[in-house]
Amino acid sequence: MKRLIVTTLLLNGLFLALLLPRYPWIPWIAADALLLTGLFAVLPGGRSKQLLAGAIGVLYALLAFFALSDVLIRQSIGRPFNLYLELGAAGSVFDLMESNLGLGLSLLVILVLSVAFAGLGGYVGRLLSQLGADTPARAGRLVAAAGAIAVAASWLPQSTVGLSASRLAATQIQLAADTHQSTLAFRQHLEDTPDAAQATPLAGLVDTDVILGFIESYGISAFTDPRYRPLISLRLDQMEEALEEDGLHIVTGRLRSPVQGGQSWLAHTTLLSGQWIKTQLDYEIFLASDFPTLIDDLDTTGHETVAVMPAITEAWPEGQAFGYNRIYESSTMDYRGPAFNWVTMPDQYTWSWFQRSVRDRAETPLFAEIALISSHAPWVPVLPVLKDWDSIGDGETFNQWKDSGEAPASLWRNPERVREHYGRALDYALNVATEYAIRHVDNQTLLVLIGDHQPAPLITGEKASRDVIVHIISADPELVAPFVANDRLPGFRWGAQPDRDREGPAMARFRPFLQQQFGEPGNTVEISATEPVEK
Structure with missing residues (x-):
């Protein structure tokens, strides 16, 4: 007993x-x-x-x-x-x-x-x-x-x-x-929308370089959470001031990502396709469908389409399925500096290399998707921003920070210090992106800086919004003005700071919005039927 x-x-x-x-x-x-x-x-x-x-x-x-x-x-x-x-x-x-x-x-x-x-x-x-x-x-x-x-x-x-x-x-x-x-319903949806399954030329962007920079883990919590708001809000104020002094215009809003903490490719594909892709199975079904994306829209417009993916270290057959004209990954970006844990190369090198090796050599307008990974976990070490961009070269200058900072296994024993490093890494990513814009954005450039998803719940807390922050930047005010006070993509406003209280629409609405605003007159493309209904 x-x-x-x-x-x-x-x-x-x-x-x-x-x-x-x-x-x-x-x-x-x-x-x-x-x-x-x-x-x-x-x-x-x-x-x-x-x-x-x-x-x-x-x-x-x-x-x-x-x-x-x-x-x-x-x-x-x-x-x-x-x-x-x-x-x-x-x-x-x-x-x-x-x-x-x-x-x-x-x-x-x-x-x-x-x-x-x-x-x-x-x-x-x-x-x-x-x-x-x-x-x-x-x-x-x-x-x-x-x-x-x-x-x-x-x-x-x-x-x-x-x-x-x-x-x-x-x-x-x-x-x-x-x-x-x-997944079966998603597959059927793709098959049942033949009118949307074609590329749409974006005549309003015909002579414009469109640069889509995904900033890793740039979620709305970076701006609304009291733990990060002082640092990131100050950075956004400095971004706005620096851009305005250089004659650039900035509009900021929020979009809702299908994921949090990881699986960035699902967010990328949702934004590019106009379809709500929240699982790996949806992603695989989409790739097999030949359904067009923003890449196809701009290829049809006459742009050369490129992907700059410094985090890709192995074969990436999915990239071919997307139909880019050229794909650059870590082994083809001429980087001679050290890796920083998960981060294969710092954002400043990625921006510098892209401008020197891709954009300056382009003979036609570009559409470039760039993955910016310095704000990816484990957020150590956090590098300084080099003032002399000409000194970056092949990245050997970053060897001075090789093995700097503590090991991730040590840092992650203390959640509060992890959160501190997250804020600092994101501050770095925004600082570098601002410096690039000041140097290279003109009236024939539409620069979109967007978070891929919120960081993990360890950083945001439970039940945080899945919204990410989006900045639209150009020297031509007519390129950014359509985003403001537009019911088709609500919540955008002038300046670098998003609305703290108003939730954003789904990422899947971004491509249809561009088609409506920059496509041929009379374009009647509708918002994706797969946009999620909140429960």
Whole structure:
């Protein structure tokens, strides 16, 4: 009887440890643990019981892995664990670990976690297999009955009787089914919109260089959160003043990103396509569809289309699917300086190289998509902005900061210091972008600086807006004026500071807006039917 009580308490604690992160309230009963304890207390001993206990242990180890994954995913990209989506992301997760921790430490972390999960599963299996010998049958049946009642009660809507791993498993199954149906609906939507499946020349931009700079993790929280607002608001004031002194005009607004904390390519594709692309499956379906994007619009207009992707370090077949005329990635950007953890090269080099090696050599108007990655986690080290841009050259000058700053593994032990570094890295990215604009934006340039997504919930807090900040800059006021007080893309206003209180429209509205404002007269392109409805 004593073994039954101790095992019940131990298993209840082990299951609660896995289930609690999913709930805002504190229950006391892990229903499945109670049911399993009772069942194994009345099962006869033997080989079959040992095998069944081992199988339950394996299932518990998997549940432990899923529970940890859920916590990490919620903290990194602001959504719950979805096994249907996560199966295809393992490679990207390992690449991120390797770039921040190194191959050796990454493998060590995986080994330690594997041993820990195996140990937990083995412990649960041993606890269950040892039940029964000294347990009164009546007591076992009572515990099993109580467990069955608790499991049933846990399935009731808004139940607070107990927690059930079986209900969470069913939730994952339902989530997978819903995600599958959502992807099928998205595929059908692309097939059912033939009128939109064609490029639209943007006659109003025919002689204009269009530069789209995605600033990593430039979310609205950088401006609205009291922890970052003093630094970033001051930077935006300085940006506005510097641009105005140079005769440039700036308009600022907000757009809602489909993602948070990561998967930047989903935000990029949403903006370029005018379709709401929030999952990897949507992304893959879109790439296979040959549906046109802003790249095609400007290619049809007569622009040379280029992608500048310093974070790309391996083969990127998706880039070919987008149809760029040229793609530049880390190995083709002539950089001879050091990498800074995940950041392959600083933004100042990216801007400098783009101007020297791409824009200055262009014989036709350009459309350039540029990924600006200095504000990508782990946000260490934060470099100074070099005053002499001519000294940047091939980037060897950045060797003076090689191995500067502390290791990410050390910094990330202190969340407050991580947040401080995030603000400083973003301040650097905005400062460099402003300096580029002052030097190279003229009346035949439309520069769009936009965040790809908010940083992780660790930085923003839970339930933060998914809006990002957008700056439209040109020396020609007629290029930026259409963005102001326009109901088709509401919320934009003159200056560098966005509206703190008014939420932005979806990123998917940006391409249709450009088509409406800069396309041929009479253009009647409608906003994407896939724009999300807030619930």
